[in-house]
Amino acid sequence: QVQLVESGGGLVQAGGSLRLSCAASERTFRTYTMGWFRQAPGKEREFVAAITWSGISTNYVDSVKGRFTVSRDNTVNTGYLQMNSLKPEDTAVYYCAARQTVVISTTAAQYPYWGQGTQVTVSS
Numbered sequence: 176q177v178q179l180v181e182s183g184g185g186l187v188q189a190g191g192s193l194r195l196s197c198a199a200s201e202r203t204f205r206t207y208t209m210g211w212f213r214q215a216p217g218k219e220r221e222f223v224a225a226i227t228w229s230g231i232s233t234n235y236v237d238s239v240k241g242r243f244t245v246s247r248d249n250t251v252n253t254g255y256l257q258m259n260s261l262k263p264e265d266t267a268v269y270y271c272a273a274r275q276t277v278v279i280s281t282t283a284a285q286y287p288y289w290g291q292g293t294q295v296t297v298s299s
Contacts, residue, residue, distance in 0.1 A: 177201040177288050179271050184293030191261050191297070197254040197271030197290060205249035208274050210286055211256045213267035213295075222281040223269070224256060234279045239265075261297045268292040 178200035187193055197209065210225040224235045224245040233245050242261075247254040254271060272286035280286070 177204050177207065177273055179273060179288055179290035181269065181271050181290040181293040184269060184295045186296045186298065187261055189261060189263055189297055189299050192257070192259045193261065193295060195256040195258070195269055195271070195293060195295075197256075199252040199254075199273065202252060203275075204252045204273065206275065207288075208276055208279055209245075209247060209254045210272045210274070210280070211245060211254075211269060212272060212283055212286075213265075213269045214292075215267040218267075220270070220283050221267075222283070225279040225281070226254065227277055227279060232279060234281065236281075258295070261295075263297045263299045265295060266297050267295060269295050 180198045183195040211223040212220050214220040226233045226245045244257040270292045271290045273288040274286045
């Protein structure tokens with residue numbers, strides 16, 4: 176069972192950048208599709224981005240297209256979410272998740288493995 180640990184969150188001013196990392200415990204992570212979700216206070220968990228095991232296919236929620244980039248380095252079992260031009264509405268706890276299929280899903284329930292989350296706060 177793969178374990179995921181996020182890092183890289185923090186406080187940043189609007190327009191700034193952060194890069195989140197998601198380190199996986201298992202080498203088999205390289206065969207998993209990886210997703211990023213976020214949850215703001217009082218809101219449901221929201222899909223942000225996902226990437227297939229090969230890195231060939233990606234998917235983004237419309238609100239982050241052109242600002243966020245999802246990537247992975249399977250040699251070190253780590254996924255990344257580069258976040259640029261951050262806005263106050265991006266403030267949330269960000270989670271990485273994994274599923275052992277080649278198909279991207281935007282539904283949180285389709286991901287059995289989750290990290291503990293990392294807080295991202297964007298000040299105006």
